[in-house]
Amino acid sequence: xxxxxxxxxxxxxxxxxxxxxxxxxxxxxxxxxxxxxxxxxxxxxxxxxxxxxxxxxxxxxxxxxxxxxxxxxxxxxxxxxxxxxxxxxxxxxxxxxxxxxxxxxxxxxxxxxxxxxxxxxxxxxxxxxxxxxxxxxxxx
Numbered sequence: 001x002x003x004x005x006x007x008x009x010x011x012x013x014x015x016x017x018x019x020x021x022x023x024x025x026x027x028x029x030x031x032x033x034x035x036x037x038x039x040x041x042x043x044x045x046x047x048x049x050x051x052x053x054x055x056x057x058x059x060x061x062x063x064x065x066x067x068x069x070x071x072x073x074x075x076x077x078x079x080x081x082x083x084x085x086x087x088x089x090x091x092x093x094x095x096x097x098x099x100x101x102x103x104x105x106x107x108x109x110x111x112x113x114x115x116x117x118x119x120x121x122x123x124x125x126x127x128x129x130x131x132x133x134x135x136x137x138x139x140x
Contacts, residue, residue, distance in 0.1 A: 038087060047118070048086050055079045058129055065136035078128055082121040089114035 022030045042048045058079070062072055092114040096107040 042087050042090060045086070045090055048083070051082060051086060061129070061133060065133050067132050067136060071132045074128060075132070078121070078125045082118065082125055085117050085121050089118050
């Protein structure tokens with residue numbers, strides 16, 4: 001009997017026999033595990049490590065200039081959004097490299113669009129951080 005058929009002999013994909021959707025509390029723990037695996041993959045990216053350093057550095061600078069709790073919260077939310085977009089950009093790059101390993105216009109465009117999304121958030125984070133620092137140092 002083939003490993004791609006069920007015991008009754010019906011042709012059934014192997015994946016449906018192996019992968020079972022988790023529900024309830026097991027789903028919550030599985031989702032946490034998947035997120036941790038994603039973080040371990042993302043930490044391999046130099047861009048993400050740079051963003052983590054910018055996050056820590058930004059928190060230190062905000063503390064030194066006496067930023068308000070709301071300003072800290074805004075910075076953390078913007079950085080979490082940037083981490084999310086960086087993860088999606090990395091996912092796009094991995095998919096493009098897997099599906100189309102040769103150089104293609106469509107693949108290049110997909111990667112460039114993901115990169116542009118990250119760039120926009122870097123600019124938003126930089127503008128917000130600059131506003132907070134300048135307003136705390138010079139406008140108080």
